[in-house]
Every structure is written in C-alpha cells, then in structure tokens.
Amino acid sequence: MKNPEGAHAIAVGLDQAIDVLVEGHVGYFAAGMNEQATVTITGNAGQGVAENMMSGRVHVKGSASQSAGATAHGGLLIIDGDATARCGISMKGADIVVGGSVGHMSAFMAQAGRLVICGDAGDGLGDSIYEARLYVKGQVSSLGADCIEKEMRPEHLTELAELLALAGRPEQPGEFRRYGSARQLYNFHIDNVDAY
Amino acid sequence: MTTTTSPVTDPAAKGLRENSTFDKLTIAAIRKAAATGLYDIRGGGAKRKVPHFDDLLFLGASMSRYPLEGYRERCDTDVWLGTRYAKKPLHLKTPVTIAGMSFGSLSAQAKEALGRGASEVGTSTTSGDGGMTEEERTHSKTLVYQYLPSRYGMNPRHLRMGDAIEVVLGQGAKPGGGGMLLGQKITERVAAMRTLPVGIDQRSACRHPDWTGPDDLRIKILELREITEWEKPVYVKIGASRPYYDVMLAIKAGADAVVLDGMQGGTAATQDVFIEHVGIPTLAAIPQAVEALQEAGMHREVQLIVSGGIRSGADVAKALALGADAVSIGTAALIALGDNDPALEGEYNKIGSSAGYYDDWQAGQDPAGITTQDPELSKRLDPVAGGHRLANLLRVMTMEAQIIARACGKAHLLHLEPEDLVALTIEAAAMTKRPLAGTDWIPGQAGSQAGSL
Ligand SMILES: Cc1cc2nc3c(=O)[nH]c(=O)nc-3n(C[C@H](O)[C@H](O)[C@H](O)COP(=O)(O)O)c2cc1C
Numbered sequence: 038m039k040n041p042e043g044a045h046a047i048a049v050g051l052d053q054a055i056d057v058l059v060e061g062h063v064g065y066f067a068a069g070m071n072e073q074a075t076v077t078i079t080g081n082a083g084q085g086v087a088e089n090m091m092s093g094r095v096h097v098k099g100s101a102s103q104s105a106g107a108t109a110h111g112g113l114l115i116i117d118g119d120a121t122a123r124c125g126i127s128m129k130g131a132d133i134v135v136g137g138s139v140g141h142m143s144a145f146m147a148q149a150g151r152l153v154i155c156g157d158a159g160d161g162l163g164d165s166i167y168e169a170r171l172y173v174k175g176q177v178s179s180l181g182a183d184c185i186e187k188e189m190r191p192e193h194l195t196e197l198a199e200l201l202a203l204a205g206r207p208e209q210p211g212e213f214r215r216y217g218s219a220r221q222l223y224n225f226h227i228d229n230v231d232a233y
Numbered sequence: 234m235t236t237t238t239s240p241v242t243d244p245a246a247k248g249l250r251e252n253s254t255f256d257k258l259t260i261a262a263i264r265k266a267a268a269t270g271l272y273d274i275r276g277g278g279a280k281r282k283v284p285h286f287d288d289l290l291f292l293g294a295s296m297s298r299y300p301l302e303g304y305r306e307r308c309d310t311d312v313w314l315g316t317r318y319a320k321k322p323l324h325l326k327t328p329v330t331i332a333g334m335s336f337g338s339l340s341a342q343a344k345e346a347l348g349r350g351a352s353e354v355g356t357s358t359t360s361g362d363g364g365m366t367e368e369e370r371t372h373s374k375t376l377v378y379q380y381l382p383s384r385y386g387m388n389p390r391h392l393r394m395g396d397a398i399e400v401v402l403g404q405g406a407k408p409g410g411g412g413m414l415l416g417q418k419i420t421e422r423v424a425a426m427r428t429l430p431v432g433i434d435q436r437s438a439c440r441h442p443d444w445t446g447p448d449d450l451r452i453k454i455l456e457l458r459e460i461t462e463w464e465k466p467v468y469v470k471i472g473a474s475r476p477y478y479d480v481m482l483a484i485k486a487g488a489d490a491v492v493l494d495g496m497q498g499g500t501a502a503t504q505d506v507f508i509e510h511v512g513i514p515t516l517a518a519i520p521q522a523v524e525a526l527q528e529a530g531m532h533r534e535v536q537l538i539v540s541g542g543i544r545s546g547a548d549v550a551k552a553l554a555l556g557a558d559a560v561s562i563g564t565a566a567l568i569a570l571g572d573n574d575p576a577l578e579g580e581y582n583k584i585g586s587s588a589g590y591y592d593d594w595q596a597g598q599d600p601a602g603i604t605t606q607d608p609e610l611s612k613r614l615d616p617v618a619g620g621h622r623l624a625n626l627l628r629v630m631t632m633e634a635q636i637i638a639r640a641c642g643k644a645h646l647l648h649l650e651p652e653d654l655v656a657l658t659i660e661a662a663a664m665t666k667r668p669l670a671g672t673d674w675i676p677g678q679a680g681s682q683a684g685s686l
Contacts, residue, residue, distance in 0.1 A: 045452045050389055050460030066443070066456040070389040085443035091388055104443040108384040110428070126442040127384060129428040146438060148428045165436070167429060223433040224416055 043083065048076050051093070068095045071112060087114045090131055103140070106133045109150070115204045122159065125152040128169055134204035144171055145181065153200050155208050163216055171216040172197050174208055185219040273505040274413070276338075276594025276604060277564060278406050278497040278542060283514040285497065285542060286551040288661030289654050290670055293640040301639040308635045309645040312559050314536045315397060315466020315489040318458070322466055322489070323375055323397055325559070326355030327631040328646060329549055331623075332494075332540050332561035333379045333399060333470070335361030337414050337423045338501030338594065339567075340611035341368045342619070343603045346570050348372030349616060350623025354631070359399060359561070362412045362437055364426045365391040372620070377468065380457065382411060383437030385427040389460055397466040398457055400450070400488075402441075402479070405498030405541040408472030408512045411439035413502050417597040420606045447482040454487045468492050473518035473541065474511070480525035484535050492561065493522050495541030499564040501604065502595030515541035515552075517664045523556030532556065533647075546633020553634070554649035555665060562630075569626040570619040571601040 038059045041047050045064035048057050051074035059067070062080035072091040081099035090109040097105075100118030107123065109131030116124075119137035123145060130149040138156030145161070147169030157175035164181020170193070171184075180186075189210075197210040244251070251257065266272065294300035301308060315322035331351050336344050338361065345368040351358045357375035360366075364386020370376055378395025380387065392398065403409060414423070414435045424431040444453045454467050469483040470492035483491050495515025500508065519539055526532040539552045540561035552560050564572075573581075575588040580600035586593065594604035602613035638646050641653045655670040656662035662669045663676040 046456040046459045049456050052389065065449070065452045069456050070392070070460055072389060084449070088443045089384060089387055089389075107443040108387065110388065123442065127438065129384070145442075167433075223430065225434050 045083070048074070051076070054093075062099070071095055081118070082116075086116075087112070087131075090114060100137065105135075106131055106152075109133070111150075113200075113203060119156065124154075125150070125169070128152065132200055132203075134200055134206065136204075136206065138175065141178075142181065144169055144184075147171070151196065151200060153197065153204070153206075153213070155206060163218070165222065166216075166218045168218065170196075172200075172213040173216065174213045177214075177216070180216065183219050183222045184216055187215045187217045189213070189215045274415070274502055274595050275505055275508070275592045276499065276501050276503075277508070277592040278499045279509050279512075279514075281509055283496065284516050284658065284660040284664055285514060286516060286548045288516065288658045289551050289656055289665065289667065291550070291554070291637055291641055291653050292655060294642045298642045300642050301644060303636065303639055306639065307644055308639050310631050310635060312536075312647065314538070314559060315468075317489045317531075317535055318487065319397075319464060319466040319489050320462070321396075321464045323357060325357060325375065327627060328553065328557075328559035328634075329543075329627050329630050330356050330377075330538065330559055330561045331358040331566055332498075332563040333359035333361040333377070333401070334563055334567075335363035335412075335414075335501065336366045336369065337361075337363035337418060337427070337606070338604060340602055340605055340614065341366060341422075342611050342614040342616045343567070343570060344369040345372050345616035346614060346619030346623060347566060348374075348376070349620025350566075350569070350627065351375070353620065353624035354627045356627060357396070360395070362401075363414075363423065365394065366426075368616075370394060372616075379470075381437065382439060382441045383427075384442065385429075385437065392457070393461055395465065397468060397490075398461065399468040399470050399492060400454070400457070401470045403470070403472030403474075403494075404500060405472045405494030405496050405512050405515070406500035407503045407507045408474040409439060410503060410507055410511070412437035413595070415502060415595050415597070418595075418606045423606060447486050450482075450486040466490055468538065470494065472498075473513045473515065476513075476518040477521040477525045480522045480537075481529060484526070484529045484531050488535060490536040490538055490558075491522065491526075492538045492540065493518055493557075494561075495519075495539075497542030498540050499567075514664075515539060515543075516661060519552060519555045519557060520665050526556070533558065546630045546635075547637060549630055550634040550637040550646070550649055551654065553646055554651060554653050556651070558647065565626065566623055567603055569623045570603055571614060571622070572599070572603050574601055577601060 043064045047063045047067045049069040052072040054073040057076045059078045064083040066085045068076040069088045071093045073093045075094045077096045082097045082101045084102045085104045087095040088107040090112040092111045094113045096115045101116045101120040104123045105120045106114040108127045110129045114133045117136040120139045122140035124139040124143040126145045128147045128150045134153040141159035142161045144163045148167040154173045158177045160178045161181035163184030194210040312328040352374040358373040359377040377397040379399045381401045416432045466489040468490040469488040471479045473495045496512035536558035538559045539557040577600045578588045599605040602610045
C-alpha cells in the first residue's frame with residue numbers, strides 16, 4: 038500500500054497470516070485489532086496503532102502517537118522511533134518494543150504482556166499496573182501509583198533478550214531495569230487512600 | 234389501659250422530632266463512615282425521589298381525536314434500530330430491550346436467562362463490561378456487543394459475532410465514572426475473561442484508552458465499521474448529564490443510535506455518593522436529547538434508546554411519546570428473574586438486608602443467584618424459568634404500552650407524541666415542556682398557550 042497520506046483505520050481487522058507493507062505515514066488505529074497478519078509501516082503512525090491487537094506483528098519504522106498498542110491482547114508491536122503518551126495503556130498480553138522513548142502514563146493499568154523501552158519513560162510509568170512487565174533502558178521520570186522497580190532475575194534477562202532479538206534491537210538485556218506492580222492496590226484499603 | 238411509658242416505636246408521640254437535615258439514614262451513614270473509614274458501595278440506581286415518568290399523564294382520545302378499539306384494531310410495536318448507516322439494522326418486535334449488564338456482575342445463569350427471555354419476545358440483549366459469554370450469545374438471538382473503556386475480553390471475533398456494537402461512554406448511575414467489580418466476584422472464569430488476577434478488586438477505566446473527544450470517536454466508529462464490513466449498527470451510550478451536547482456530538486461522530494441512561498439507571502457496583510449526586514433524571518434528559526436530534530434533522534433517523542428507571546408499559550409509552558424510539562431495562566429485568574423475591578426474606582435477613590431493599594449486588598452473595606459468581610448460589614436461578622418470567626414481563630410492558638397508544642388513537646407505539654402528554658408537577662412541566670395538567674402553562678415559556686386541548 039502506497040501513499041496512505043495519514044488515512045485513518047488502515048489495515049484494520051486483518052485476520053489472515055498475510056504480509057502488508059504500508060509505505061508512508063498512517064493516521065489513527067492503523068492495524069487495529071490485528072490477528073495473525075504482519076504489518077509494516079515505513080513512516081509514522083497516528084494514535085492507537087495496533088490497538089487491541091490479538092496476534093501477529095506490527096512494525097512501525099517511524100514514531101508512533103498516543104496509545105500505541107492500547108489494550109493489545111497478543112502479538113508483537115515494534116516501534117523503531119519514539120512513542121508518546123499512554124503507550125501500552127491497558128495492555129492485556131501483547132509485547133511492545135519501543136526503540137526510542139515513551140511519553141507519560143505509559144502502561145497505565147497494564148494488565149499483562151511486556152513493554153520494552155530502549156529510551157526513556159515519561160511521568161507516571163505503569164500507574165495502577167496489574168501484571169504486565171516493563172523493561173526500561175533509559176531514565177524513568179517518575180513511576181505511577183503501585184509501580185515499583187523489581188529485581189531482574191535470570192528468567193527476565195532471558196525473555197528480554199528474546200524480545201530484543203525479535204525486534205532486531207542491538208541493546209543488551211543487562212542494560213535494562215525491570216518495573217512491575219507492587220500489588221498494594223489490588224484490594225481497596227483505607228490506609229492506601231493517598232494513592233487513589 | 235394505656236401505661237405511662239409509651240413505646241419508643243413512635244418517638245414523635247413523645248414530642249421527639251426527627252431532624253430533616255440529620256435524619257436517621259444520614260446519621261447511620263455518618264456513623265458507618267466514622268467506624269469503618271469506608272464509603273458505601275452498592276448496586277441499583279438513585280433511590281432518592283426525582284421527577285420521573287409518574288409525573289406525566291396521557292390525554293386519552295376525546296372529541297377531537299378518536300381512539301382505536303382495544304385488542305381489535307392494530308397497534309404495531311416493532312422498531313428498527315441502526316437505519317442510518319448499518320447494512321444490517323436490527324428489527325425488533327418490541328421497543329423494550331435488555332440493557333447491558335456484565336457477566337461478572339451477573340451469573341452465567343442470569344445472562345442465559347436474559348438471552349432466553351429476550352429472544353422469546355423478539356428483542357435484544359446487550360453484553361457488558363467483561364466480554365461476551367457463550368451462554369448469552371447462544372441464547373440471545375439479537376445481541377448488542379458493548380465496546381467499553383476497559384475493553385475486557387474485547388476481541389474482533391466477538392465484535393463480528395455481535396448484531397450491533399454499543400460504544401459505552403457512560404452510565405446514568407455514574408456519568409464520568411468507570412466500573413468496579415469487587416474481589417469476591419473475580420472468580421477464575423471472570424478473571425480469565427478480563428485478563429486479571431483472581432480475587433482482586435477490579436477497577437475499570439472511565440475513559441477509553443485510545444480516543445478522547447468527538448473527533449476521535451468519529452474515527453473510532455470508522456474503525457469499528459471497517460472491521461465489521463459496515464454491517465452492524467453502532468450505538469453510543471451516554472450517561473445523562475449534558476444530553477443535548479452529548480447527543481449532538483454522537484450524531485456528528487456518526488452514531489446510528491444513541492443510548493441515553495438517566496440517573497435512576499441501575500449499576501452493578503458504584504459508590505452511593507456517585508449514584509445519588511451525579512447525573513440528571515431520565516425525564517429531564519429525554520427532551521434535551523430529542524431537541525438535539527431534531528435540530529440535527531436526525532430524529533428517528535438516529536434512534537434514541539432510553540433507560541433508567543423503566544418499570545412498566547406506561548413508562549415505555551411515556552418515553553416513546555417524548556421522542557425515544559426504544560427503551561432498555563436493567564433493574565426491572567433482574568426483578569423479573571427473581572431479584573428481591575419476598576420468598577427469600579429469611580436469606581436476605583441473614584446478610585443484613587430484606588426483600589425489596591437488597592442492593593449489595595457488588596458483594597456476590599445474592600440469594601437469588603443473579604448478582605453472584607458463587608456456583609452454589611448461581612445454580613438457584615433456573616435460566617429457562619427465569620427467561621420465561623422475563624418474557625412475561627416484556628410482553629406485559631409491550632401490551633400496556635399498546636393499551637395507552639390505542640387510547641390515544643395510535644396505530645403504532647412510535648406514533649405516540651408529546652401532544653399526548655401533560656405534566657402533573659411543575660418540575661415535570663418545565664423539564665418536558667408539556668403543560669401542567671388542566672392548564673396551558675409551561676414554566677419558562679412566556680404566555681404559553683401550548684395545546685392541552
Ligand atoms: C447488574 C448491572 C450491571 C450493569 N452492567 C453494565 C455494564 O456492564 N455496562 C453498561 O453500560 N451498563 C451496565 N449497567 C447499566 C445498564 O446497562 C442500564 O444502563 C441500567 O440498568 C438501566 O436502568 P434500570 O436499571 O433502571 O433499568 C448495569 C446495570 C446493572 C443493574
């Protein structure tokens with residue numbers, strides 16, 4: 038597909054194991070709800086790229102706007118450039134690898150899956166996070182409620198190495214830190230009121 | 234003979250006066266907050282008395298209009314929803330539909346019963362925050378699939394399996410609020426459907442994760458239509474707060490239908506303070522929504538589905554006369570299944586409630602097996618019998634609406650019109666712009682002479 042010129046809802050709802058090459062920039066929700074297909078976007082992607090992806094692979098060679106990979110259940114989203122706010126918001130099992138940095142409130146309420154950030158993360162990373170795992174190489178401006186740094190155990194180094202390899206990244210797993218849920222807000226308690 | 238000490242059951246007789254600001258319920262709430270540090274979470278809708286359909290009356294036919302013969306002359310009840318853009322709009326036999334109630338808040342048996350009851354009379358059910366279950370899809374001939382901020386269990390396969398898509402922005406019980414499902418109800422099945430750990434308190438988001446505002450919504454609707462081949466009606470559900478603007482924006486965003494839920498609308502679990510103090514009554518919201526539809530030239534083209542406190546055929550007829558195309562019921566449907574059944578009084582007492590008052594739908598201990606995930610309790614609801622009771626209620630509501638429509642001389646429920654109504658209270662007159670009964674007075678309209686003739 039050539040010259041999408043920022044059109045919205047490009048290559049959405051694909052449900053076959055096909056390869057789609059989009060040459061240029063795309064608008065909102067490109068490759069939304071993807072199943073099985075491999076979609077490559079050579080330019081930048083607008084809001085909600087690969088939102089609610091179920092499986093397959095979406096590769097943005099440029100940068101991505103807000104809410105990249107929002108609620109995605111499966112598959113792999115690769116963004117070579119930066120992603121802005123709310124990257125991986127509410128993600129439910131997908132893997133996301135961002136070559137650059139992500140904006141504020143990324144991985145907000147992230148439920149499952151893995152988000153790898155090779156650059157920096159903006160404010161409020163992983164706010165109200167559930168069981169997703171976050172890996173960041175650069176600086177984290179601040180962590181959101183209930184998100185803490187966690188020990189990088191061997192199994193984490195292994196899965197991170199796999200993800201970096203799948204995304205064709207040169208970074209080494211040892212350069213990253215891991216973040217996840219402190220699980221303190223899982224059940225309401227009045228003593229945690231400041232966090233709500 | 235009377236004794237000198239009168240029983241304490243009537244403090245007023247002793248000259249004790251209840252404070253209307255600090256009444257007994259208020260005192261109990263303050264005491265509870267102080268003792269526990271917790272606010273009250275419950276199910277159901279606003280309990281306070283607000284202007285409602287009871288504040289309207291129909292003007293039956295008279296000299297200037299003639300009625301239709303009850304039972305003999307036709308009064309049709311079917312309704313089309315989604316005629317604006319959808320290739321496959323829904324055609325329902327009655328305008329009374331079943332509102333979205335999540336699996337998770339309701340048992341699988343309850344979802345099945347809703348599907349069975351609705352299908353028996355040719356109307357639709359709606360999924361809810363928690364995804365589509367086999368029980369509901371199998372037993373519901375026409376199923377509206379909700380697309381919510383949480384996107385729990387949302388997947389393109391289910392999106393395509395639905396007969397319509399309802400993009401949920403809000404609920405009348407809590408406009409501006411997200412969902413909650415407390416840990417007791419997050420069983421393994423519920424947790425798996427929502428991709429969450431078992432037993433945690435689940436908070437669902439109040440905003441959609443990948444769009445904000447009407448311009449984005451327009452693109453979101455485009456995406457949903459592309460994925461479903463432009464076949465399915467796309468509804469937008471709003472909680473009643475600023476219905477004129479919200480409906481106008483929903484029309485501009487490309488909705489096929491708008492679902493408008495007033496503050497009496499039920500919820501599975503929300504803070505009491507939210508339910509009682511945020512949002513406006515259904516009665517106040519409908520005329521504003523209709524005004525927006527009319528101004529946009531879209532009345533009847535973009536259908537209006539109203540919910541929030543609909544209990545009877547009279548409520549249905551009044552909603553339609555004010556300009557709605559259909560209604561949805563939640564609480565009334567649960568009551569038909571067996572919620573708050575007086576036969577369970579003893580069991581309600583055991584959990585600190587009473588038949589007719591039970592609203593701890595968040596707690597998962599429902600003796601009627603409806604708002605629970607407990608396998609033993611859920612088994613108490615027979616989906617076949619429950620479905621049949623719901624079908625009965627839906628039939629009665631439809632027939633009652635027909636009785637009123639015929640009396641007003643209407644051959645179709647959708648022919649009911651505002652001119653058929655008058656208001657019983659000044660509030661209702663001001664909200665609906667119908668004259669106060671017996672007068673030609675509409676508050677706010679100078680020298681109003683609107684025809685109550
Ligand atoms: C138990 C229960 C669960 C509900 N779950 C949802 C839901 O998942 N999504 C939604 O949009 N509304 C939900 N609602 C609200 C209903 O869709 C509907 O707006 C409301 O029940 C209508 O008002 P009524 O109960 O007075 O008929 C729920 C309501 C109840 C009672």
